[in-house]
Amino acid sequence: MCAQDECHGPMTLPAGAIGPLNHAVIRVGRLHHQLATQLLRRTGLFPGQELVMMHLWEHGPQRQVDLIRLLDSDAATMTRTVARLERGGFVRRRPSPTDGRAVIIEATPASQALRGEVEGLWPRLEQLSTDGFTEEQRAAAIALLGSLEQNLRKAITEQAG
């Protein structure tokens, strides 16, 4: 999972030294990723790959660049991810007939067998994460994470720009 992404590292220090919120964010991200990886292992996919597959299943053949934008990923990472999926037989590549630069990626018929298992993974993960939550708490969690995301995104673009 980790939509390719949240792959941060482990390593969590004394909460006091790095701040309670940093500590919590790091830990939740890591555990979430870890659990998703566990659930994913049976399908033969690695974190990041399942999002590519879900997109191909749902929206049909795509260019690499479309997958990149969608998953907020990196061109280099996508090249390798697709290469591994191709090696595993989950995906096929063919040149675009209309753009000599582009490559079209499509899910293989064989990959359809995984679809149910992969798609069922997410609801299960959410359920495990919010075990014991009321509906209000769940909504509050989503809103709160949304605020954090917005702040972080702003800080990052300000840093970069």
Place this chain on the structure above:
Amino acid sequence: MCAQDECHGPMTLPAGAIGPLNHAVIRVGRLHHQLATQLLRRTGLFPGQELVMMHLWEHGPQRQVDLIRLLDSDAATMTRTVARLERGGFVRRRPSPTDGRAVIIEATPASQALRGEVEGLWPRLEQLSTDGFTEEQRAAAIALLGSLEQNLRKAITEQAG
């Protein structure tokens, strides 16, 4: 749909497919890591290394295995992290006088110059993350992430065990 490659349009993120909470957790984790990396870059350290340094600064020379346990990391990862820190001149290794297997890691005097900058990074990160939050919202965020963490931890140990 979009069976051909003229499928450029605005692609929808698989947020709906993977669940809003998974989506938010993944995104926040990723952005948090990304921002931490940006803030860290100036110090010359990479994510993960700063936690090792903070520990050494605070608690003095340590065996690798102690660092591993404290940071909840992996022996292989630690070996390589320490090697890079040593190459960078941040850390020194010497054999333990009492245990022929062990290696003692200690921060170099030169590394002390980074200490202030590295330690100031975490409060800044927290402040950026919770920009515009009230004190109640901040506390709620920490509590909420704590609940998520607990649930995830439970699910993981149940999976593994």
Place this chain on the structure above:
DNA sequence: GCTGGTTGCCTGCTCGAACAAGTATTCAAG
């Protein structure tokens, strides 16, 4: 002593993330 098990560390591998550099194709302006 000797043995068997544990511990500390290293190295091999595959994986994703990010950055940089390079190639090929497309497209728009002159």
Place this chain on the structure above:
DNA sequence: CTTGAATACTTGTTCGAGCAGGCAACCAGC
């Protein structure tokens, strides 16, 4: 048509994460 920029993709590198295998040192038991 020619130039030059933007686009699509590839490859190389360095980084961390995680797992499996292996070696040397330690510590029980006998």
